Amino acid sequence: MIRKLIQISFLLLSVLGLVTVNYTMFIIFLISSLLFGSFFCGWLCPFGFAQDLISKISKMLKIPQIVVPKKIERIIKFSRYILFIFVFFGFSFALLLDSPYMVFSGVLSWNYKFISIASWVVFAFILIMGLFIDRPFCRYLCTEGARYGALSILRIFTIKRNDSNCINCNKCDKNCPVSINISTIENVRDPQCINCLECIKNCPVDGCLSYSFVLKKKEIK
Ligand code: SF4
Ligand code: SF4
Ligand code: SF4
Structure with a gap:
């Protein structure tokens, strides 16, 4: 809103x-x-x-x-x-x-x-x-x-996924307007990301996705 x-x-x-x-x-x-x-x-x-x-x-x-x-x-x-x-x-x-x-x-x-x-x-x-x-x-x-x-590939503030409480529902992926596979990465540093934060908004698990300070590179499962 x-x-x-x-x-x-x-x-x-x-x-x-x-x-x-x-x-x-x-x-x-x-x-x-x-x-x-x-x-x-x-x-x-x-x-x-x-x-x-x-x-x-x-x-x-x-x-x-x-x-x-x-x-x-x-x-x-x-x-x-x-x-x-x-x-x-x-x-x-x-x-x-x-x-x-x-x-x-x-x-x-x-x-x-x-x-x-x-x-x-x-x-x-x-x-x-x-x-x-x-x-x-x-x-x-x-x-x-x-x-x-x-x-933005080098960004130090980004969307972070907490793998330990992710339920793999893929709602983040489905709601991403630029088709980023958030559910398979730890941190979003995809140049296509427009920072709309729809992934965080649509994640059903509190605290699973957050926008925060992250220096570590993304990891793919
Ligand atoms: S912030 Fe928006 S564009 Fe970036 S990963 Fe999340 S849903 Fe996709
Ligand atoms: S500058 Fe505007 S039109 Fe271009 S990618 Fe960004 S939002 Fe889309
Ligand atoms: S929406 Fe949240 S819980 Fe569902 S796959 Fe994405 S990060 Fe995991």
Whole structure:
């Protein structure tokens, strides 16, 4: 609930033009990702919130969801890092793939001037895909998220699983919007993690999952 309120507030402030992610904020988000993981993606980003809303509507309408097999997910999740490299070197097709974020920013700021038809098409496609899969843009295309995610591998505050009282119900895995297998690791340091804390919220065992200071690397059973 608190997360939703913060997401709505940030969206409204963005629409009203009272907040924009400027250079200083960007540096703050990068540093905080390094220490705490990407709270920007799970708590602030308006486009992430828009995808959450679409997913919520989809689940209310009981639209069947695409379950990406883990083996495929493990490979295609690298797409946003490859895209980031292309964007970094200025390849234009990569900019087109990255365009939904720009379209959304343009819509928020009522600035449609530089948005091409192709960008609108990609944007619409991403929104439609959001009906069938959680956060498709965040998981496979977002170069912003790739930056925050890459830094969050080193995070010292993260989600910790207490193996001794875990009942292996897998509710954490099922509720993770970016398909992380929390139930098989000790600490979450996956670059895909958006810090939404849905895993902790949905764990039925008190104290089994917590967000805390962790220096130890994750261990896979
Ligand atoms: S991955 Fe990109 S679109 Fe998704 S929440 Fe993060 S910055 Fe926003
Ligand atoms: S559910 Fe947990 S592991 Fe998955 S993205 Fe959210 S905080 Fe990260
Ligand atoms: S939801 Fe909690 S109890 Fe269930 S598998 Fe995940 S960590 Fe274990």
